[in-house]
Amino acid sequence: MASKLPIVKAKALEASKFLTKNGCAYYKQMLEQNKQYIQEPPTVEKCQHLAKQVFYTRLASIPGRYQAFWKELDDVKNLWKHRQELKIEDAGIAALFGLECFAWFCAGEIVGRGFTITGYYV
Structure with missing residues (x-):
């Protein structure tokens, strides 16, 4: 394991240099390509609001998923009856x-x- 340490160190240094050189450009390109998903203004309050929206939206989807589960289970029971x-x-x-x-x-x-x-x- 100790013999692999210099190799891992060199790879980490290489990755660090690559990120230092290209990281900012990649970050800007990614933001530009996905700007339709960015909420303005990008504040902590807006992030908390969106997190609550996601949580309660998923919570509201539970009854629909519950009904779909029981429908699938009924279909399996029906298949078993007519096997x-x-x-x-x-x-x-x-x-x-x-x-x-x-x-x-x-x-x-x-x-x-x-x-x-x-x-x-x-």
Whole structure:
């Protein structure tokens, strides 16, 4: 690990120089491209107001998402009741979806362990 320290230090210095040279131009370009999203005047009060708007808007969307969840659940129950009529394509799609969920779970576990397969740090 100590042998990698000078390499990491050199990379950090290189990145710092790059940001010092190009950071301001990139910042100005990004602001110019996204100026339609900037609220005037850019004050702390305006930011707090927008944060409250986002919070309460998301809070207000809960009933709609709740209803959509129960509708999806009813559709799944209906499919389970009529599983004899289920086509092989639909079963394949459901199996692939389950496999994808399991794969994302496994990937999350690996990331949570620090990108190790066995759980032990090397």
